[in-house]
Each structure stands twice: as C-alpha cells, then as structure tokens.
Amino acid sequence: MKPIRVGLLGFGTVGGAPTRSCGANQEEIQRRAGRGIEIVKIAVRDAARARTVVGAGIEVTDSPEQLVGQRRHRHRGGA
Numbered sequence: 001m002k003p004i005r006v007g008l009l010g011f012g013t014v015g016g017a018p019t020r021s022c023g024a025n026q027e028e029i030q031r032r033a034g035r036g037i038e039i040v041k042i043a044v045r046d047a048a049r050a051r052t053v054v055g056a057g058i059e060v061t062d063s064p065e066q067l068v069g070q071r072r073h074r075h076r077g078g079a
Helices: 013-025 026-033 046-055 062-067
Strands: 004-009 039-043 059-061
Touching: 004 013, 004 062, 013 026, 013 039, 026 039, 039 062, 046 059, 059 062
Parallel strands: 004 039, 039 059
Antiparallel strands: none
C-alpha cells in the first residue's frame, strides 16, 4: 500500500519532531497503521536553512500557500 504523503508547516521544534519520528519509526508505523508516512514537503520562513537540515527527498518552500494548495487525493468513502 502507498504511504500517506504529508506536508508540514514549520520545521522548528514542533515540525522537526514528526520528521525525525517518521524516519526512526517507519517500520513500527507501517506495522500498526498498515502503511507508512512520507513527509514530502515543508513550508518554513527560511527555506535555505531548512534545506541544509532536511536533506534530499523533501521539498522545502518558504510559501505556505504552495503547501496548503496541494491536494492530490480525494476521499472517496461514504459520508
């Protein structure tokens, strides 16, 4: 099953914790939830600084609108 793709607003103390946790606990997350979590984008004030910390594979932007405006999947269940 495909991982849940997540974007974060901020990458300080609060935003950095889920990124580290997802990386360190991916196997346990997959075991419990049946699928992994993939952090794909982070919106921060200082994108250049954040890029040096997050590394490759996670897009970094200084525009929260870019993060919030993206919607790739729609829920198709009953209401």
